[in-house]
Amino acid sequence: MLAEWFKHLTTPCPEPFKAMGYLKELISLEARHRRCRDAWSPHLKECRQLIEKAAGGIAHQKVTVLGSGLLYDIPLEFLAGTFDDVVLVDIVHLPAVQRRVRAFANVQLATNDLTGVAEATWAHVRQGRTGPLPAPPQDHVTDTGPCGDSDLVISANLLTQLPLIPMGLLQQKGPVYFDDAAKAFARDIIDSHLQFLAALPGRVCLLTETERVIFGAPNGDEMIEEIDPLFGATIPASGRKWIWNIAPRPEINPYIDLRFRMTGIMDLNNG
Numbered sequence: 001m002l003a004e005w006f007k008h009l010t011t012p013c014p015e016p017f018k019a020m021g022y023l024k025e026l027i028s029l030e031a032r033h034r035r036c037r038d039a040w041s042p043h044l045k046e047c048r049q050l051i052e053k054a055a056g057g058i059a060h061q062k063v064t065v066l067g068s069g070l071l072y073d074i075p076l077e078f079l080a081g082t083f084d085d086v087v088l089v090d091i092v093h094l095p096a097v098q099r100r101v102r103a104f105a106n107v108q109l110a111t112n113d114l115t116g117v118a119e120a121t122w123a124h125v126r127q128g129r130t131g132p133l134p135a136p137p138q139d140h141v142t143d144t145g146p147c148g149d150s151d152l153v154i155s156a157n158l159l160t161q162l163p164l165i166p167m168g169l170l171q172q173k174g175p176v177y178f179d180d181a182a183k184a185f186a187r188d189i190i191d192s193h194l195q196f197l198a199a200l201p202g203r204v205c206l207l208t209e210t211e212r213v214i215f216g217a218p219n220g221d222e223m224i225e226e227i228d229p230l231f232g233a234t235i236p237a238s239g240r241k242w243i244w245n246i247a248p249r250p251e252i253n254p255y256i257d258l259r260f261r262m263t264g265i266m267d268l269n270n271g
């Protein structure tokens with residue numbers, strides 16, 4: 001914990017993303033990956049294999065990865081060797097990722113808030129506003145940025161992460177919104193990302209959790225709770241399914257495991 005705190009203190013990150021908690025989340029992800037490496041390995045392999053398949057049968061000028069993060073689920077060497085240009089988009093890029101990317105002349109990093117509402121939500125909360133919650137701007141879906149001319153766009157375990165920090169801010173620091181309003185806000189963010197992906201001309205590969213499941217209880221492996229991380233949004237039922245054993249005991253505590261039900265869709269708009 002002390003090492004994570006120190007890293008947070010010393011890692012450069014644009015404000016207000018640092019204050020909002022994006023850097024902290026990424027540092028925690030790195031630490032959890034270190035602790036749960038073996039349990040995560042089958043999941044990461046599924047992701048990388050699906051991405052490699054998604055790159056087949058299309059032009060190879062440009063690929064854009066949304067939510068590139070720490071690149072755990074991304075076969076970077078493969079993408080850099082297959083496509084002329086690789087663009088990695090995230091709200092924060094840790095120094096370790098910046099260093100790794102320097103080895104590839106055709107890989108660039110882009111820093112972008114893919115919800116379109118992060119800073120507006122931060123301002124809303126900081127100013128103690130109580131009115132309608134920020135909505136993704138009109139051009140959020142149409143302004144496709146590097147994705148517009150990409151042959152392949154990969155949404156890499158990002159979809160359900162998008163609403164978490166904005167929603168957490170509202171719940172912790174903001175004026176009290178009814179649970180339904182916060183959930184509708186989260187759902188809008190998810191729908192907006194799905195609309196964005198649906199409007200892209202190139203192939204879109206979607207990797208996402210579709211359900212969070214808590215297992216545990218005295219006898220070990222009973223299902224205790226199912227949580228919908230999509231807030232009621234739906235994605236096509238097609239695609240490959242697997243389990244991401246994201247937090248096996250004792251990661252959260254000695255009595256429960258958290259597992260994600262995963263879907264990987266190779267060609268979202270033609271599935």
Ligand SMILES: C[S@@+](CC[C@H](N)C(=O)[O-])C[C@H]1O[C@@H](n2cnc3c(N)ncnc32)[C@H](O)[C@@H]1O
Binds near residue numbers: 026092113
């Ligand atoms: C579960 S992690 C997956 C990371 C990455 N695919 C990997 O395996 O290392 C989710 C990623 O989404 C990014 N993210 C969350 N909210 C974002 C936003 N509003 N805009 C851009 N990226 C965001 C996080 O920074 C994080 O890197």
